[in-house]
Amino acid sequence: MSALRLEGVSKHFGAIHALSDVSLSVEPGEVIGLMGDNGAGKSTLVKVIAGNFAPSSGEIFISGSKAEFHRPLDAQRAGIEVVYQDLAICDNLSAAANVFLGRELTKQLGPLRILDYAQMRMKAGELFARLKSETRPRDLVRRMSGGQRQAVAIARALLSDAKIILMDEPTAAISVRQVAEVLNLIRYLSDHGIAVVLVSHRMPDVFQVADKIAVLRRGRLVAHKKSGDSSPEEITGLITGAIEFA
């Protein structure tokens, strides 16, 4: 059963058709590379799946059952986690605090419930170790590399036992070495049966980790095929419109 299935999803912002009739499915453990030019609708698609926007029309199914998300929390409860393009991370807080943001662990102190820092640091440390990242739970995110920030964002997603992880340009602003780190994180997720939707402009990254590639052009899905059956040239053509459909 597909982890995620979209049927005829459209999203309009007034006169702008950000998404038109997109149908797509992602299997558990599958990595799908979502590509397209600036403004093609990639982030919009991610946000519709994540419950930030309600689709104007169309339906979303999670593990076969129809989903209706009114807010991000609904999607989170359904096992969808997002690693946002503009990383939703607080620079002024520690890595552990970010991992647990909005779902902090607490303990009882007399009549009060207080934050359980020790527990949060330990759990965050375990997650970073699982991700083979050198991120230290106590460090402020402000002082971290792009790769480490990604690890923080992904650790957040792991914490909630997500079934589907949406990543919006995780490799856009980081160094080559860190890109390799993030791609390894994605492989880790996929090996553990998590479906990953990877939005990226970087062809090599997508071809390295994605099982399938989907291309959006002006809000329409113009390709959805195995990455082994395609080529960077074909995808480029699809993105620009030189190739109409594949």
Added chain:
Amino acid sequence: MSTANSLADVIDQSEHRGLRSRLISHQTFWVFMAAILACLALSVLTDTFATERNLFNVSRNFAFVGIIALGMTAVIASGGIDLSVGSTVVLSSMTVAVLMSAGMPFWIGVPAALAVAILVGVVNGVLIAYAGMPSFVVTLGMLSVARSLAMVLSNNKMIYQFGPDHALLLALGGGSTMGLPNPLIALVVLAAITGFLFRWTRWGQHLFAMGGNENAAKLTGIPVRQLKVSVYVFSALTAGITGVLEVGWLGGVTTNLGQGMELSVIAAAVIGGANLAGGIGTAFGALVGALLIEVIRNSLILLGISTFWQGAFVGSFIVIAVAFDRFRSIRQSG
């Protein structure tokens, strides 16, 4: 020397430097040192500073600015600003004064004053969080509205008779317990509570998250709107408490009470390390900032410098504190 040895040395050194530079780069530490130095210098330079009477006065004034600076630090750390605190002080004072002078007991007058302050905070918070208006604009408007309401309430007359519980009200703000002025005790208790809230509760964690990256806070499901309202209520409540205490200390209320106080309070918070860009601030810093402000103000008086200079000092302090902050973030990113 073997390589392993020298590597260990380097690590060792860098950790030492880390610890020392962390302390030195800590603004609160320097402000605290400055305040202590100023106190020492004043004790030596004047024979009036270290008198019991003067210290009593300094500590009470310090307490009033400090209590509100706690609330202001919460607001600033959440990414906003509250310009209405000085007017909330007078509105709260006037509420308790008018009610009690009309014969109401203490136990009605004080809760009513705090309730009015909370209402001010709710209005501020709702306009900022739900109507999406800038905190600067909303609280600037409230600065004018709240003071005007205090004038309407009192018909712009001074009130110095507080009915049957007159003595109780005066004792609350003007008296002392175990040799310490009551407002100072209130400050210490409120600072401890605020420090605890900031560090150990989800409310504090969420407040700092919102100030650091509001969008991220929203995406993680933190109810940022309710949180914002609570922050402005907290700030208004500290102003309300101060208002009640100040009536007792002054023994009377006029409508110019708390005028321009927002500036001292913002200066105290910012000097204490609260970052106007949001996400940073501590309760202890607010305390230390308020201490420095009050010591400087007192020193101007004791050294015979015209009080007309006070505004220049407080204003410059805000700018200097922010400039330091800019400097540090430039050095960090460079």
